[in-house]
Amino acid sequence: MSTILDVCKLAGVSKATVSRVINGIGQVKPSTRENVFSAMKELGYRPNRLAQALATNKTHTIGLVVSDFDGIHFGLLLKQAAASAEFAKKQLIVTDGHNDPDYEYEVILQLEAQCDAVVLYSRTLTDEHIQRLHEQLTIPIVVLNRNMPEQCFHSVSFEQEAAVTIMMDHLFEKGHQKIACITGHMGNPTGKARLNGYKNSLQAASIDFKDELVKHGVYDMKSGYQACKELLNEGITFTAIVAFNDCMALGALKALTEAGIKVPEQVSITGIDNDPVSEFFTPRLTTVKLPITDMTKQAIELAITLCDETKPTHSYQYKGQLIERESVASVYTANN
Amino acid sequence: MSTILDVCKLAGVSKATVSRVINGIGQVKPSTRENVFSAMKELGYRPNRLAQALATNKTHTIGLVVSDFDGIHFGLLLKQAAASAEFAKKQLIVTDGHNDPDYEYEVILQLEAQCDAVVLYSRTLTDEHIQRLHEQLTIPIVVLNRNMPEQCFHSVSFEQEAAVTIMMDHLFEKGHQKIACITGHMGNPTGKARLNGYKNSLQAASIDFKDELVKHGVYDMKSGYQACKELLNEGITFTAIVAFNDCMALGALKALTEAGIKVPEQVSITGIDNDPVSEFFTPRLTTVKLPITDMTKQAIELAITLCDETKPTHSYQYKGQLIERESVASVYTANN
DNA sequence: CAAAAAAAAGTAACCGGTTACATTGGCGAT
DNA sequence: ATCGCCAATGTAACCGGTTACTTTTTTTTG
Numbered sequence: 001m002s003t004i005l006d007v008c009k010l011a012g013v014s015k016a017t018v019s020r021v022i023n024g025i026g027q028v029k030p031s032t033r034e035n036v037f038s039a040m041k042e043l044g045y046r047p048n049r050l051a052q053a054l055a056t057n058k059t060h061t062i063g064l065v066v067s068d069f070d071g072i073h074f075g076l077l078l079k080q081a082a083a084s085a086e087f088a089k090k091q092l093i094v095t096d097g098h099n100d101p102d103y104e105y106e107v108i109l110q111l112e113a114q115c116d117a118v119v120l121y122s123r124t125l126t127d128e129h130i131q132r133l134h135e136q137l138t139i140p141i142v143v144l145n146r147n148m149p150e151q152c153f154h155s156v157s158f159e160q161e162a163a164v165t166i167m168m169d170h171l172f173e174k175g176h177q178k179i180a181c182i183t184g185h186m187g188n189p190t191g192k193a194r195l196n197g198y199k200n201s202l203q204a205a206s207i208d209f210k211d212e213l214v215k216h217g218v219y220d221m222k223s224g225y226q227a228c229k230e231l232l233n234e235g236i237t238f239t240a241i242v243a244f245n246d247c248m249a250l251g252a253l254k255a256l257t258e259a260g261i262k263v264p265e266q267v268s269i270t271g272i273d274n275d276p277v278s279e280f281f282t283p284r285l286t287t288v289k290l291p292i293t294d295m296t297k298q299a300i301e302l303a304i305t306l307c308d309e310t311k312p313t314h315s316y317q318y319k320g321q322l323i324e325r326e327s328v329a330s331v332y333t334a335n336n
Numbered sequence: 337m338s339t340i341l342d343v344c345k346l347a348g349v350s351k352a353t354v355s356r357v358i359n360g361i362g363q364v365k366p367s368t369r370e371n372v373f374s375a376m377k378e379l380g381y382r383p384n385r386l387a388q389a390l391a392t393n394k395t396h397t398i399g400l401v402v403s404d405f406d407g408i409h410f411g412l413l414l415k416q417a418a419a420s421a422e423f424a425k426k427q428l429i430v431t432d433g434h435n436d437p438d439y440e441y442e443v444i445l446q447l448e449a450q451c452d453a454v455v456l457y458s459r460t461l462t463d464e465h466i467q468r469l470h471e472q473l474t475i476p477i478v479v480l481n482r483n484m485p486e487q488c489f490h491s492v493s494f495e496q497e498a499a500v501t502i503m504m505d506h507l508f509e510k511g512h513q514k515i516a517c518i519t520g521h522m523g524n525p526t527g528k529a530r531l532n533g534y535k536n537s538l539q540a541a542s543i544d545f546k547d548e549l550v551k552h553g554v555y556d557m558k559s560g561y562q563a564c565k566e567l568l569n570e571g572i573t574f575t576a577i578v579a580f581n582d583c584m585a586l587g588a589l590k591a592l593t594e595a596g597i598k599v600p601e602q603v604s605i606t607g608i609d610n611d612p613v614s615e616f617f618t619p620r621l622t623t624v625k626l627p628i629t630d631m632t633k634q635a636i637e638l639a640i641t642l643c644d645e646t647k648p649t650h651s652y653q654y655k656g657q658l659i660e661r662e663s664v665a666s667v668y669t670a671n672n
Numbered sequence: 673c674a675a676a677a678a679a680a681a682g683t684a685a686c687c688g689g690t691t692a693c694a695t696t697g698g699c700g701a702t
Numbered sequence: 703a704t705c706g707c708c709a710a711t712g713t714a715a716c717c718g719g720t721t722a723c724t725t726t727t728t729t730t731t732g
Contacts, residue, residue: 048449051688069414078405113384387718
């Protein structure tokens with residue numbers, strides 16, 4: 001790979017002049033500029049971004065850290081992040097934390113010199129971890145899809161509890177009372193908030209919370225499938241299942257189908273996310289849309305802004321939206 | 337962020353000594369080492385990777401470039417890539433090319449200074465692009481999931497044509513003769529090879545190729561759905577559909593279900609990939625497994641090897657494997 | 673105890689760029 | 703012809719590390 005010195009030699013000028021031409025700043029005689037350009041072309045010269053970054057302390061790169069590469073919204077998130085970054089001519093570098101908080105923590109620290117800002121979509125880090133990162137890092141962090149307890153972070157979040165409430169209200173309207181629940185990880189704020197949504201909705205409707213109606217999954221189809229099988233095996237009666245995401249809802253759908261239970265005629269199922277695949281199952285899944293694309297766009301754009309200017313912390317919060325399809329039926333209809 | 341000079345001052349030693357301590361090479365008196373360590377700790381010092389990379393011309397980073405972040409095998413591929421990279425203590429940086437060959441080409445060139453090797457999983461670049469990259473880049477490239485015409489590349493590929501052949505043979509065995517085909521993009525080698533598989537299988541079975549049985553999709557569920565609808569609308573008769581991936585097969589399944597056509601009783605459907613979701617549809621999809629995890633592991637490990645030593649070009653080729661589930665029925669059964 | 677060898681530490685150049693500042697040269701005004 | 707100004711270019715320090723080589727200190731050995 002040729003360096004700036006090779007270009008200097010070939011064009012017969014100094015480093016400073018070549019640098020001026022590369023960056024298009026300062027005064028350079030047109031004829032000289034041409035010489036330099038043709039030298040660069042002849043050599044196939046491309047500036048070394050590492051060297052540039054070191055010299056300017058600007059990387060033009062946004063770091064995106066996710067806890068795990070098979071995260072739920074992964075595809076849509078990455079796609080939007082890549083699009084937003086490219087639009088602003090920033091490089092995007094994506095890393096995962098292997099679902100290991102300590103590793104993830106390290107990864108983020110390592111990113112410091114390589115990025116101008118970091119967007120963090122973590123489900124394993126604790127709030128304390130994030131707080132510490134915030135204190136240690138000299139580059140700004142934007143926390144995506146997570147409600148931070150204090151307002152000292154840039155964040156783009158989602159009303160987790162409300163998402164479940166929306167769904168529960170929908171089911172109540174359809175006459176459901178015995179509603180089973182398949183949760184996600186209970187170790188992080190998202191899971192807790194959503195479970196609160198479930199409990200509070202029941203309470204608001206004066207329905208007793210029953211522990212045996214709640215099963216814990218890990219946000220994938222398999223765990224939804226298993227959770228649902230447990231419900232069935234234990235002979236618990238219910239007319240609807242609220243799953244904390246679409247994947248688990250679809251897993252549950254599979255379990256019900258295998259057991260010969262008709263959805264939605266005998267049991268209704270709902271998810272959260274509006275995963276693209278949810279439309280292709282039969283019945284199509286009723287769900288609450290989590291606008292991950294919009295949220296990601298917001299987060300990346302915020303991060304990009306923060307590369308160049310410091311802004312007071314800003315949090316954006318998004319709401320879920322009910323998407324009614326065919327996996328929920330009215331209990332009255334079902335019973336007639 | 338503190339630098340090596342801050343550590344020098346605090347520990348009262350020179351840069352060289354600090355560097356020795358950081359890297360654990362050379363002779364350093366134990367007491368000095370302790371001083372340096374505690375200085376580093378006190379300052380929360382972490383070496384600047386950019387500066388290290390510039391000085392040593394080693395980045396300890398593998399670049400992974402995909403044409404698009406919603407690529408088919410995306411989740412599994414990334415997950416394995418991240419795991420393999422971490423295992424070797426390499427950083428992984430992932431970038432997409434926005435499905436735009438020119439942009440992707442640029443992205444890869446830009447990566448040169450930032451990585452020790454690149455793994456390329458491209459569906460938009462032409463063979464010529466890749467050839468040119470190979471000539472221009474001073475870092476090794478490993479081409480993943482693509483059969484390169486010449487043996488001058490490191491590559492990990494899949495027997496594309498055979499994958500379709502396996503499936504066709506399976507359908508023939510089950511008595512199918514009228515087999516529709518939903519292809520992927522026909523602009524790249526994968527699509528062409530798979531279509532050859534379809535055509536050659538027909539020929540080998542002495543069945544005439546019929547153009548109207550072939551519809552083109554773009555590897556997503558929606559296009560599979562639409563392709564299948566077209567087949568139905570045009571009133572073409574067929575007893576099985578061979579889709580060039582699972583997503584399209586599942587889209588087709590949806591279209592058939594909506595049309596009241598029973599799968600597999602009336603029409604059989606097959607895919608390629610063994611996408612994790614395929615098991616959760618009803619009926620579960622019969623498919624040909626593309627061992628993307630193994631292939632990715634191989635590619636990343638090869639790339640990592642190439643960081644440290646030059647090796648003669650090596651190509652690995654993987655075969656598909658039939659995974660029989662319930663989306664294919666025997667025609668004889670279906671007709672009885 | 674002096675000399676030689678080994679260990680420990682420092683110096684300075686280098687990686688490939690950027691940039692503040694200095695220098696040169698050409699031109700118009702006086 | 704002289705001066706001043708500005709455009710054009712060069713010089714050298716710097717970004718934060720590494721490393722070959724040199725110097726200093728300590729230990730070993732005869």
